[in-house]
């Protein structure tokens with residue numbers, strides 16, 4: 370199976386087999402549909418995709434010539450949908466890729482020179498925004514599968530490249546050739562250099578305030594050292610957060626402040642980190658889904674799975690190992706003391722449970738603090754249905770793997786024809802949740818996509834630079850539609866301001882998203898950040914571009 374171009378664009382697993390064994394009643398045949406899409410992006414674009422489909426215990430391999438092939442129609446039977454991860458970062462759903470995405474996918478290119486008309490490759494169209502008073506500018510290009518970014522100064526930002534482990538710097542729109550830092554990363558599927566945030570903090574009174582940079586990555590001895598030979602023997606050293614000092618030119622004095630297990634599967638690593646208004650570091654960590662490869666699905670038992678854990682709402686499961694939630698730690702890696710008498714962690718006094726700010730999280734790529742309320746919001750990715758946006762209160766239980774979105778996780782057939790449509794089976798108070806001695810509290814999402822869109826980044830826009838109508842709004846992005854979304858909040862800042870077909874907090878279909886669409890065609894925005902100039906910066910994972918949304 371040809372995988373050229375060197376970049377694994379993606380794979381997904383569907384762990385429903387495991388879930389079904391545990392949860393569904395009277396399920397004697399565990400139907401597995403597990404699809405892995407691995408696409409390599411070569412110099413002239415996408416070059417190959419591997420799809421592994423095993424259904425009803427049979428396995429079928431499809432090898433496709435990437436997006437050049439008409440796989441959308443060839444391989445997506447109208448009565449059965451497939452699930453895949455498109456970027457190695459995000460759960461997406463092939464069948465919901467719309468016509469525009471198809472066109473875009475065919476023109477995606479690793480490093481298009483926009484100025485050279487002699488290049489015999491299609492040009493990447495510029496993204497667009499719906500507001501006629503705004504426009505999109507190209508700030509920088511030639512990034513290699515960037516994931517996230519953070520500003521260290523005005524017109525000065527650091528960008529992470531997922532697979533190389535390189536931290537690049539863009540100053541006044543110029544991408545510097547040499548990386549600021551080149552880390553050794555495991556980079557298969559959703560592993561890699563994943564999250565960054567920056568804060569001015571005083572961590573030592575003797576030395577005063579400094580600029581600190583927090584980085585989340587899958588550390589390895591060398592780039593691409595991803596091998597996991599058994600469930601307990603994995604070459605990647607861990608999903609780790611380091612705190613660096615920024616000197617103005619260099620990242621120095623790395624301090625390991627969080628060390629999480631990795632593997633055996635390579636997806637659901639989360640990776641987004643944000644420094645909160647309280648100065649603590651918040652990290653969304655996926656559940657470590659071990660069923661992404663067929664060999665793990667078929668040879669392991671549910672009991673061996675990393676998702677068989679209390680943190681994934683299996684009260685009889687394994688103790689939490691740091692995955693499947695949002696962790697909060699001090700700049701020194703200590704737990705936040707938000708529990709009883711502020712002397713324990715929020716959920717417990719022992720590690721790593723004392724570092725959980727939230728749990729019951731399958732995976733996600735969005736964390737953002739409301740600049741008005743200081744509350745944390747997240748986005749989470751469902752297994753084909755039930756992508757979410759949530760308010761994350763301390764001790765928040767998002768419900769996975771009992772509920773995703775508003776829908777139960779119980780189907781014996783993981784990808785039924787009506788996938789995404791659970792009709793009246795909406796769950797407001799799920800059963801069998803882990804509560805950690807009543808310290809954890811479930812709450813329903815503030816918004817859910819019935820059919821997964823592969824939601825990615827979240828960001829609040831603090832300034833009115835784009836117009837007062839956008840000030841303090843929440844912005845999000847997705848994979849499937851390549852949309853940017855604009856959500857308004859209510860006055861009390863405790864829910865989204867949704868009406869009409871969205872008053873039910875559910876996008877039942879893509880048409881219901883129309884009023885939320887703020888832009889499109891950014892090439893899979895994996896990060897959105899408000900710059901020091903008050904404009905919205907959008908990082909394109911596939912285009913390798915950094916865009917900025919500004920007034921006309």
Ligand SMILES: [Ca+2]
Pocket residue numbers: 533534535551552553554592
């Ligand atoms: Ca490297």
Ligand SMILES: [Ca+2]
Pocket residue numbers: 757766767768769772773774813814
């Ligand atoms: Ca949830």
Ligand SMILES: [Ca+2]
Pocket residue numbers: 870871872873874875876877881
């Ligand atoms: Ca609706």
